[in-house]
Amino acid sequence: MTIDLRSDTVTRPTPAMLQAMMEAQVGDDVFGEDPSINQLEAMATRLFGMEAALYCPSGTMSNQIAIKCHTLPGDEVICEKSSHVYIYEGGGIAFNSGAQVRALDGDRGRITAEQVSAAINPDDVHKARTSLVSLENTANRGGGSCYDPEEIGKIRQVCQDNQLKLHLDGARLFNALVATKQTAASYGQLFDSISVCLNKGLGCPIGSILIGPAAFIRQARRVRKVFGGGMRQAGFMAAAGIYALEHHVERLAEDHAHARQIAAVLEKKDFVASILPVDTNIIIFEVGSAYCTKSLVDQFKEQGIRAIAISSNQVRFVTHLDVTPEMVERTIRVIEAL
Ligand SMILES: *Cc1c(COP(=O)(O)O)cnc(C)c1O
Numbered sequence: 001m002t003i004d005l006r007s008d009t010v011t012r013p014t015p016a017m018l019q020a021m022m023e024a025q026v027g028d029d030v031f032g033e034d035p036s037i038n039q040l041e042a043m044a045t046r047l048f049g050m051e052a053a054l055y056c057p058s059g060t061m062s063n064q065i066a067i068k069c070h071t072l073p074g075d076e077v078i079c080e081k082s083s084h085v086y087i088y089e090g091g092g093i094a095f096n097s098g099a100q101v102r103a104l105d106g107d108r109g110r111i112t113a114e115q116v117s118a119a120i121n122p123d124d125v126h127k128a129r130t131s132l133v134s135l136e137n138t139a140n141r142g143g144g145s146c147y148d149p150e151e152i153g154k155i156r157q158v159c160q161d162n163q164l165k166l167h168l169d170g171a172r173l174f175n176a177l178v179a180t181k182q183t184a185a186s187y188g189q190l191f192d193s194i195s196v197c198l199n200k201g202l203g204c205p206i207g208s209i210l211i212g213p214a215a216f217i218r219q220a221r222r223v224r225k226v227f228g229g230g231m232r233q234a235g236f237m238a239a240a241g242i243y244a245l246e247h248h249v250e251r252l253a254e255d256h257a258h259a260r261q262i263a264a265v266l267e268k269k270d271f272v273a274s275i276l277p278v279d280t281n282i283i284i285f286e287v288g289s290a291y292c293t294k295s296l297v298d299q300f301k302e303q304g305i306r307a308i309a310i311s312s313n314q315v316r317f318v319t320h321l322d323v324t325p326e327m328v329e330r331t332i333r334v335i336e337a338l
Pocket of ligand 1 (some may be wrong): 057058059060061063084085136137138140169171172197199200208
């Protein structure tokens with residue numbers, strides 16, 4: 001038995017999800033005729049209390065579409081320095097939008113209204129035009145940290161006062177919502193656009209959804225086609241998304257509990273120099289200088305446990321739908337014996 005804790009993207013569809021996919025009604029979505037995609041988009045629109053939504057093949061694409069719609073070439077995007085949109089999307093902000101990044105040094109991936117305010121360029125021909133702020137919740141490199149919604153409210157105000165758009169990379173937003181007991185609708189009020197992954201903790205094989213105002217989504221639909229993301233009978237995949245929104249949201253609390261259990265054991269080990277607080281389903285720890293990160297990951301692998309080295313001295317574990325309580329117990333026993 002392999003226990004794959006490298007990422008929450010490794011999940012396979014459950015039998016019930018597969019059944020929902022098999023039974024999906026489909027049509028040509030580029031013609032707007034796929035009933036399952038239309039249903040998923042309507043569901044997300046309602047859930048967030050926004051005007052419209054767009055089903056996309058990946059979270060990277062939905063983020064990149066949003067950035068393209070919110071910026072012009074030469075603009076500047078404010079985000080945290082370890083943001084997915086900045087460090088894990090292949091230079092997409094420059095490649096797709098011709099925009100540049102003002103990367104801020106945050107607290108576990110989170111930035112403050114004060115930092116945003118100080119990073120806005122004045123109206124000066126020497127400076128790039130600041131047009132967009134992009135936040136990430138939960139913050140992946142921050143160890144699945146959650147934003148304080150009050151701080152987001154303050155950032156929203158700074159954006160409004162300076163005519164900036166505010167985008168949320170909510171790849172794991174549902175983890176944050178479950179952990180902080182908040183509603184999707186409260187987030188719909190704070191952002192100009194929100195991108196949510198279906199292919200992470202929610203357990204779908206692929207897919208992401210971009211939500212926003214009607215005019216924004218109309219433009220996003222055009223950009224999705226330009227990016228090559230216009231899909232045809234993708235309702236088979238959207239059906240997995242519908243199933244996940246109905247059945248896989250509340251259960252994220254189990255993943256969070258599993259992560260806390262694993263972290264509690266790691267904390268006591270000599271090879272762990274420090275461990276980030278575990279807010280959701282991600283555990284990131286720093287390996288002590290006397291130990292080698294790579295050989296530690298290899299040792300776990302020999303015991304049937306997959307982890308990932310995310311830097312020269314950091315290891316990440318992620319809990320997810322396919323991690324059972326028995327697997328958590330086994331992981332704990334292996335950690336204790338190391
Ligand atoms: C996974 C992830 C994405 C998008 O990933 P895809 O694999 O392209 O769906 C975006 N942002 C964050 C924070 C992520 O973790």
